[in-house]
Amino acid sequence: MQQFDILIVGGGMAGATAALAISKLNADYKVGVVEAFAPKDNVHPSFDDRSIAFAQQSVVYLQSLGLFKSSWTYAQAIKQVNVSDRGHFGKTQINHDDYQCDALGYVVEVNPYGAFLHQQLNSAGVTLFCPASVTELKQCDAQVEITLSDAQQLSAKLLIIADGAQSPTRTLLKFDFSSVVYEQGALIANIQVQGGHNGKAFERFTEHGPMALLPMSDDRYSLVWCMNNTQLEPYLQMAPEQFVAQLQQAFGYRAGLFTHVGMRSSYPLMFGRVDKVVSHRCLLIGNAAHAIHPIAGQGFNLGLRDIQCLVTVLANTDKQELGNYHFTRSYELSREQDINMVMTLTDSLVRLFSNSSRLVALGRSCGLFAMALSTRLKAPLAKQLMGHVLKGTIK
Template identity: 75%
Template sequence: MQQFDILIVGGGMAGATAALAINKLDANYKIAVVEAFTPKSNVHPSFDDRSIALAHQSVDYLARLGLFKAQWPFAQPIKQVNVSDRGHFGKTQINHQDHHCDALGYVVEVNPYGAFLHQQLIDAGVSLFCPANVAKLTLCQSHVDVTLNDEQQLRAKLLVVADGAYSPTRDLLNLSFNGSAYEQGALIANVEVQGGHSGKAFERFTEHGPMALLPMSENRYSLVWCMPQAQLEQYKHMPAEQFIAELHDAFGYRAGLFTQVGMRASYPLVLGRVDKIVSHRSIVIGNAAHAIHPIAGQGFNLGVRDIQCLVALLASADKEALGEYVFTRKYEQSRQQDINTVMTLTDSLVRLFSNSSRLMALGRSCGLFAMALSSRLKAPLAKQLMGHVSKGNIE
């Protein structure tokens, strides 16, 4: 039986970041990470690399941990966010200069960033079980026992579940995930734009669902296009020229002329959360804990704040109390408000801008127009996009 203080199941973005943040806090913690997939080594940039948006607050936190560098070739700053409502006059802009920062956030390509985090785990001396899966969990009063699929046995005072939206470990803890599917699905692809993007991001609401363009390296945008499920397969397999024409029809030319589209994929959109983000000597973080609409790029940033909260609690906790009820209960109470706020905000935006009522459309346009005229009215939206929100027990 191998003994650890903290065992993290899932070595992807959230799990690896959590392990490295805890190790940075106190290198004397014995940390293990169990990850099912071995990341590709020597990752070469690809036109089709998927990306995530890091809010300003997340970037600041990760940079302090040595887990983010603005100079990376696979990181691109967001200098401006443009919000508009198709067919209506309302629109607004959020600019980095107005908030006295170099960027509102960054777009980071997942493959090279994941490979970087994996190497950091190795360099930090974190015990890494990869590839491996959890086959059995046994909850005991003072610890959690874990049996892996290769029959290795691990014991820890605290279990951190970070193995994604379809978490099998969550099921082993008998934690239910309560979710409701949107009528929309998301089509994702990278598109090349003629003349570059100048760090501009776009959030455009249409009658069929929101669409977002996030700036990437090499004159690319990461496209997230939400649309009714019935249309997804059609748009995924449409000839590239026709797809670009349809994209321009829905989006216009405000981002420039699209010249190339890469591989297209899709996934269903769900609003949901685990019924409890804690169990006996266990906490659930990241996508394993909550699923939200990608409308405002808040998903991974919400997970980063989960990690910040956990690390802040570890900083003030007695090591002997690690994983006890008081510890897990404090985590649950600390994260409740932020998770509730983000889930409510994203869901409300989807429903507000998907409403075809003329009166509602007029209200939306007036609201966006007012934001364009008043920085005070725009401030709450900007703060949420940048991640500067109330996060509970976080430094």
């Protein structure tokens, strides 16, 4: 049986980042990563590459680890965020200049970034088991023992579970994961815009559902369009020209003239979380611990703060205490408030902006209008968007 200090199940963005952050903290830790899917070799840029939003605080943290460069061709700065309620007068803008930072965040293409992370794993001395998955798991007093799909047996003082919202490892451990499936699904695609986007992002609430446009390289937007599940299939099947026309009609012209759409796909939207993020010598991070609506672009950033807190607990723990009750309890307490706040916020936004009541719509508009008039009033929203929830404030 191969022995490790820390094993991570899941080598996606959360798992790989956690492994690299731990190796950066202490190179003496023996770290292994178990990943079910081999990364793509020779990743070439594609119009249809999926993207993810990094909040400003996430960017600062990743830069401290040597895991982000603003000069990358597949990273695009968000200079301004526009929030509006279609058909109502309320709207507001959040500008990077108001908070003395170069960008409110960055939009990063997942494929090239994932390939970069796996290259870093090799150079950091992390042992990668890929492709492999966990078939058996046993929690012992002093370690956790796992058996892989290729029959290899591994043990560790601490097991970190980072294998996504449908985590099979979480199921093996019998974590109680409660979830609510929204009546909406998310349609995602990349959109070309005439004249460029100038680093502007949009969160627009419409009668169909919330729509987000995030700026990407090469004058593209990453579109997330939430709509009733019954509407998804017609929008996925219609001709590209017809889809672009429908999108323009639903969104309006605030973001410019849309000229081209790439491949479209969709996924169901849900609200889900575990009752506890820890078990004996095991803990959960990222989507394995919490699945949230994409309405505010908080998913990966919340998972990255899981990693930050984990590394802080590691830094204040003697190696012989790694994975014990005091260790896992410290991690659990450090994450409770942030996870509760973000999940409550995103779920409340979904319900608030899905409400067709005229009185509620008036309240929404008044709130957005007030934010437009006062930097102080919109500071809490800016703080959340930029990820400044662990420490420090924006005034």
